[in-house]
Amino acid sequence: MPRSPRARALGAELRRLRRVAGISQRELAARVGIAHSQISRIETGDRTPSEPDVSGMLGALGITGPEREQLLAMTRTSDDAAWWESDPSYGLPRQLSTLIDYERRATRITDVATLFIPGLLQTAAYARAVMEVCHVPERDISTRVATRLGRQGLLNNPSIHYEALIDEILIRRRVGSFETMSEQLSHLLQLTERPNVTLRIIPLAAGAHIGLDAGHLLLEFETIGPIVHLEARNTAGFLREEHSVEDFRHVAKVLRSIALEPAESKERINRCREEVDAKSWEL
Structure with a gap:
């Protein structure tokens, strides 16, 4: 279990x-x-x-x-799956509760990541390091890390297919300690073994690309139209209009065409982890 x-x-x-x-x-x-x-x-x-x-x-x-x-x-x-929502003292933003609900109901999630490793894939130590560098108040970090880990439970649901398109810079940029990064990269490698999880690295050799202007989360459902979630520092929002959603769907399609295949992506992550462990990390 x-x-x-x-x-x-x-x-x-x-x-x-x-x-x-x-x-x-x-x-x-x-x-x-x-x-x-x-x-x-x-x-x-x-x-x-x-x-x-x-x-x-x-x-x-x-x-x-x-x-x-x-x-x-x-x-x-x-x-309970929604334990973080059961106590108002946690003070989570309303939009985060909405996102959590959408994530649970989705059948397919496409995550375009250009700033940090996606939240649904982060280890506790990496998530904490992200929040520290973003100046989240210390009193709130433990709860927010727990919430982020709680969201990851959806990856245990085989009926949800999750695909992450991750810019290579994110597996090479140190967030936290070398130990934190080694653990994070090892976690990504473990996730590649899940049949409902696909990780694809957008290589540095691809140069500048269409996804650099904004990471996003595309959520698709059985009974309602797709939704895009956008987040930037202390604000977030959802796009439902068909033309807007299609634009982001196009971005994901283009990035998929230049990203490494899953097996190649796994090799790239593993190579980076070996460099981290040897402390010979270079861009």
Whole structure:
């Protein structure tokens, strides 16, 4: 069974806090009074932590105030597919809730990415690094990372086909640490094994291309017309007019024609990961 998005998000955040504190898993386990194996499983998301688990870990790490309360609130929330929408204290933009609903109902999603690795493909560490560089308030980051990971649950639905057209610069631009990038690229490689997920890299050799002016998300459905989602910094919107949607559909078609085939894309991602691991990363 796939790990729950909430468990993954909490685990990633608790691991980050432990590393910031400079404490090993064994030392934390001893302080909390639980088995080392439990700490490991919580941090990887293989075990959904209880509120006492999280409370004990946060106490041992010296986490207090709003950050502690936010993580405990996340722990208490159910694992329903829409858990992030069930509590108004999360304060998510209304358009994000609408996007989440559209993503669940879609049968095909085409993601054109020219700024960052698509949100539906990001690891927790990469998502956090993106939010930090974009100056998202620290108090909001944990919730937003968890929300982003929660959205990724739709990739477990075999009836939804997801295709990402990713500019090669995005797998070569360091976001966060080398470790963060290595984990992110490894995650992309794992996703290429899913039958309903297609990743295609737009190579740097293609030069300037039609997708550079705006990334977008094209959502297609069984019973309603396609919709395009656009996002730029602190604003976002949806396009439904046929001529506008067709324009973005054309962009995706052109990019598909210049992108590497899926197998070649996988090789390119793997080569980049090897360069990251060897710290010999070059454009």
